[in-house]
Amino acid sequence: MFSIGIVTASDKGSRGEREDVSGRIIAEMLTELGTVKHYLIVPDEQNALSEAIVDMADKKQIDLILTTGGTGLGPRDVTPEATLAVIDRLVPGIPEAMRAKSLTITSRAMLSRAVAGMRGRTLIINLPGSPKGVKECLEVILPALEHGLAIMKGEAGECARP
Ligand SMILES: Nc1ncnc2c1ncn2[C@@H]1O[C@H](COP(=O)(O)OP(=O)(O)OP(=O)(O)O)[C@@H](O)[C@H]1O
Numbered sequence: 001m002f003s004i005g006i007v008t009a010s011d012k013g014s015r016g017e018r019e020d021v022s023g024r025i026i027a028e029m030l031t032e033l034g035t036v037k038h039y040l041i042v043p044d045e046q047n048a049l050s051e052a053i054v055d056m057a058d059k060k061q062i063d064l065i066l067t068t069g070g071t072g073l074g075p076r077d078v079t080p081e082a083t084l085a086v087i088d089r090l091v092p093g094i095p096e097a098m099r100a101k102s103l104t105i106t107s108r109a110m111l112s113r114a115v116a117g118m119r120g121r122t123l124i125i126n127l128p129g130s131p132k133g134v135k136e137c138l139e140v141i142l143p144a145l146e147h148g149l150a151i152m153k154g155e156a157g158e159c160a161r162p
């Protein structure tokens with residue numbers, strides 16, 4: 001079981017104006033992968049989002065951080081920039097897979113600028129904001145996450161498995 005952090009990037013959510021359905025869906029879909037140890041709703045502001053990620057990665061030593069929201073083209077959508085500012089290494093295959101599968105569902109999938117990467121031994125993945133987008137993207141990446149996290153933590157030595 002891995003430790004999980006959820007960061008919801010939402011102006012409305014942070015003001016208490018909308019229930020964070022997307023954050024709840026992430027938690028529900030990850031029950032077999034790990035335990036949600038930290039959960040924050042942060043306004044769509046780059047510094048606040050970067051700080052939330054750094055705190056969970058460095059101080060709380062979380063294995064996997066999922067963000068939701070703020071990946072689009074809106075003027076306040078800065079989650080990818082907040083993530084890129086604090087990661088050491090990109091993991092491009094994760095957003096590539098999310099967009100590839102999602103494009104078979106909606107052409108709007110190309111509008112998510114989501115990124116994924118590592119900060120030390122923490123994997124950080126951006127998901128879109130809508131509950132539908134979260135569910136569809138998590139379904140794509142979930143089958144590979146356990147193995148990826150085990151490799152990252154030095155708990156799995158080989159990949160010779162389908
Ligand atoms: N965390 C969330 N929980 C529930 N629904 C959400 C969430 N984030 C987004 N949505 C839904 O997806 C739609 C598109 O998301 P978008 O990121 O554009 O939201 P928004 O209206 O700009 O608000 P904000 O950025 O303050 O969350 C929203 O109108 C809302 O219906």
Ligand SMILES: Nc1nc2c(c(=O)[nH]1)N[C@H]1C(S)=C(S)[C@@H](COP(=O)(O)O)O[C@H]1N2
Nearest residue numbers: 069070071072102108109112128129133136
């Ligand atoms: N699988 C999937 N990906 C998706 C969507 C979706 O419904 N399903 N919505 C798209 C839309 S409409 C937008 S605008 C972008 C960015 O969303 P965000 O700004 O809420 O992060 O994600 C896209 N990715």
